[in-house]
Amino acid sequence: MSQQESEITMVLVTRKDLKLSSGKLAAQAGHAAVNCALTARKLKPKLLEEWRNTGSRKIVCQVSNLEGMKRLYGEARELGLISEMIRDAGRTEIPAGTITLLGLGPGPRRLIDELTRSLPLLK
């Protein structure tokens, strides 16, 4: 296994069909990252440690819509990956309860890449 494949990573998936400001998107990403990390601490503490000790790799990419996000969530669950969908409280910008973001990992990059390979990066 190459070094890249054994890496631990987190991927934050945003929705292309939602128009969020940079600040809003960033706050939601923070939320997803924290929830994923807390879940990891409970279920896979060693993995969390390894991820944090290797620079907490994190990338942000986009899926076209909610349906695509839910599909990805299901697939991730089936693979036993940590996956957390974030629902916004909706105090600003968008209606309450809107699903804004999906966090995957920390988990093996090999597995997560398989799911997210086709998704464009959000730069």
Place this chain on the structure above:
Amino acid sequence: MGLRSWIHSLTGPKRYSDSYYNSLNHVKLVLLVNNQLKMGKGKIAAQVGHASVKAAMLASEKHPAEMQAWLSSGQQKVVLKVQSLVELETIIELAKKSNLPTSIIRDAGKTQIAPNSLTVVGIGPALSEKIDELTKEFKLL
């Protein structure tokens, strides 16, 4: 108080007073983004993600009461922009003086920006009023 509770009161985890817990109603995490760096939306999101995780892990260890209050009140996060590195460094100093937890994120600089750039500073989770004293002049991103 029985003997066991008395021993527990000395050796058990420290309890905060009820009034301190009540004052923790408004706990938030503020994330200050270095707007001098021209980072894209995704880059900012990732950096804010880093800072949020760092702040949460630090708080779980060192400030469990604040962490608990923050989580149970919906993890409020406010993202603000700061126009220069100098301002950002000043805020870090002030936050440290006020004993507010800071989470400083420097980027490895593999994409978009120079290595080791200071990208985001998280302040908190801590009492809103205390953080506001330092950050109220900054605008929402």
